[in-house]
Amino acid sequence: MNCSEVRSLVHAHLDGELDLVRQVEIDDHVRQCEACQAIYESQRALSSALKTDGLYFTAPASLQRKVRAAVRATAEPSQWWSRAFSPQRLALAGAAAIVIIAAIAGPIVSRRSHDDQIAQEVVSAHIRSLMASHLTDVLSSDQHTVKPWFAGKLDFSPPVVDLKDQGFPLVGGRLDYVENRPIAALSYRSGQHVINLFVWPSTSSADAGESFVGRQGYNALSWTRDHTNFWAVSDLNVTELRQFAQLVRDRSGGG
Amino acid sequence: MPAGLFDEVVLPHLDAAYNLARWLTRSDADADDVVQEACVRALRFFGGYRGNNARGWLLAIVRNSCYDFLRRHRPQELTDAFDEEIHTAVEDTQTPEALLLRRADRAMVRQALETLPLAWREVIILRELEGLSYKQIADVAGIKIGTVMSRLARARARLQQLLGSDATREVAQ
Numbered sequence: 033m034n035c036s037e038v039r040s041l042v043h044a045h046l047d048g049e050l051d052l053v054r055q056v057e058i059d060d061h062v063r064q065c066e067a068c069q070a071i072y073e074s075q076r077a078l079s080s081a082l083k084t085d086g087l088y089f090t091a092p093a094s095l096q097r098k099v100r101a102a103v104r105a106t107a108e109p110s111q112w113w114s115r116a117f118s119p120q121r122l123a124l125a126g127a128a129a130i131v132i133i134a135a136i137a138g139p140i141v142s143r144r145s146h147d148d149q150i151a152q153e154v155v156s157a158h159i160r161s162l163m164a165s166h167l168t169d170v171l172s173s174d175q176h177t178v179k180p181w182f183a184g185k186l187d188f189s190p191p192v193v194d195l196k197d198q199g200f201p202l203v204g205g206r207l208d209y210v211e212n213r214p215i216a217a218l219s220y221r222s223g224q225h226v227i228n229l230f231v232w233p234s235t236s237s238a239d240a241g242e243s244f245v246g247r248q249g250y251n252a253l254s255w256t257r258d259h260t261n262f263w264a265v266s267d268l269n270v271t272e273l274r275q276f277a278q279l280v281r282d283r284s285g286g287g
Numbered sequence: 288m289p290a291g292l293f294d295e296v297v298l299p300h301l302d303a304a305y306n307l308a309r310w311l312t313r314s315d316a317d318a319d320d321v322v323q324e325a326c327v328r329a330l331r332f333f334g335g336y337r338g339n340n341a342r343g344w345l346l347a348i349v350r351n352s353c354y355d356f357l358r359r360h361r362p363q364e365l366t367d368a369f370d371e372e373i374h375t376a377v378e379d380t381q382t383p384e385a386l387l388l389r390r391a392d393r394a395m396v397r398q399a400l401e402t403l404p405l406a407w408r409e410v411i412i413l414r415e416l417e418g419l420s421y422k423q424i425a426d427v428a429g430i431k432i433g434t435v436m437s438r439l440a441r442a443r444a445r446l447q448q449l450l451g452s453d454a455t456r457e458v459a460q
Contacts, residue, residue, distance in 0.1 A: 043440055047414060049421055078446055082415040086393040087400070091305035095319055099301065099326045103293060106327050248334070 033057045038068050042075055147243070147254070150263070153210045155247040157217065158228045158265040161206070167219050167226065168204030178205040182216055190216035190231040191260070191284035198279050200227065210263075220276070227266040227276060234261045242277060244270065253277045293330055300342045303417055304349045310412045311353040313401055317360075325352035343419070347427045350409065357405070364405055399449040407442035410435055 033054075038061045044050050045058050062072045161167050170181040179192040185207055194202045200220045208217040208230065215232035240256035251273050252265045264277050304325060309318035325348045329336075336344055357364050400408060413424045425432045 043436065043443065044421075047421065047439075074447060074451075075443065078443055078450070079415060081396050081450070082400075082411070082446075084393055084396070087397060088302075088416050089306045089309040089318070091301045091322070092315075092319070095305060095322060096298065096301055098319070098323055099298070100294070102323050102327050103330050106330050 033061050035065060035068055039071060042072055046075055046079055150211055151245045151247055151252050154230050154263040154265050155250050155252055157208045157210060158250060161228055162226060169206035171204040173202050175202060181205060186214060186216060188233045192218060193280060193283035195279050200276050222268055222272060225266055225268040227264055227268060230263040232261050234259050293333060296341045297326060297329055297345055300345045303342055304345055306416060307346055307349050307412060308353055311409060321352050321356050325349040328352060343423050343427055350427055399446050403442055403445060407438050410438045411442045414439060
């Protein structure tokens with residue numbers, strides 16, 4: 033190592049960012065080269081001057097109290113909010129509360145909190161399907177086996193498409209329960225990732241474009257088409273999940 | 288999100304949060320305000336916390352809160368044009384006289400640090416006072432590791448200049 037190489041690495045050396053081999057090389061060089069040694073020592077002197085205790089500002093005791101208070105003030109309303117909107121509470125006090133909130137907050141907000149609620153439900157259903165090893169009731173990669181299986185179990189017939197040729201093989205289907213009704217859940221894989229596609233009839237006749245939410249590390253895409261709600265949930269990245277959603281729309285549009 | 292969990296994750300790093308905020312805002316009262324605001328933000332973004340390196344996660348939020356604060360109250364500190372090219376004076380400004388800074392007292396070092404441009408000050412504080420690695424600094428400040436290294440080198444060269452000459456003068460008196 034020559035002088036200019038050593039000088040360019042002095043900081044990294046003192047900061048402990050170099051591998052052992054280069055550390056030793058620099059140490060050797062510095063021992064033999066007075067000019068580099070002077071630079072090295074002055075940098076080391078600077079570092080130790082900066083590490084004197086007096087330069088570190090520790091938080092005043094009052095700050096900890098203030099932070100606790102600020103956090104409590106913020107946390108409690110939101111905890112109340114999330115408790116109030118948990119499925120159990122909804123079952124108890126939900127209907128009345130929703131009517132009141134919808135009346136106060138207006139249709140847009142209520143629409144959003146409704147979607148939030150569904151997002152939470154489908155993400156929870158997705159997590160449950162992975163935790164309880166209950167991914168499928170009918171284990172089949174054949175769409176012609178999966179689709180008839182739902183007949184008689186649901187009051188609608190979900191579109192079932194296989195996307196194996198696109199890298200999203202169908203794993204099977206099962207019944208799930210979202211928005212207070214039984215729905216179809218179709219499972220797909222993408223590599224090691226599981227995608228649950230939740231399908232149920234929409235109460236609105238209008239189509240809705242794709243919208244995205246992230247929850248607890250999972251991504252959820254939703255859209256409404258032909259009187260049917262679709263929610264795709266996965267830990268897959270958003271780009272690939274969008275691809276999947278597009279393929280579902282393309283394929284189920286025809287059949 | 289339970290406030291108890293937040294206490295466990297965030298409050299142990301309150302000193303680090305305050306130290307960074309204090310150095311970036313250079314004011315006790317402002318650092319106090321910024322840290323409180325940052326903690327409330329941290330609570331709101333707690334869902335984005337991935338369970339590793341709570342300190343780095345909190346410091347990134349504190350750093351952004353500081354920048355927001357400065358943008359609102361002292362925008363000139365952010366726009367104070369410091370061109371990294373113009374301020375380059377890294378080459379061999381380190382002379383043996385700089386050894387004198389060993390004698391530099393704390394007040395001088397503090398003053399020298401406070402005169403550094405904001406972008407240099409933050410990497411020095413994170414590296415020397417907080418002991419973060421280059422990678423961690425890059426994450427907190429949202430810059431590349433190469434930028435961390437060049438800013439550190441420039442900041443140190445400037446400190447050498449400031450402290451070296453000051454120390455010399457003091458000794459000469």
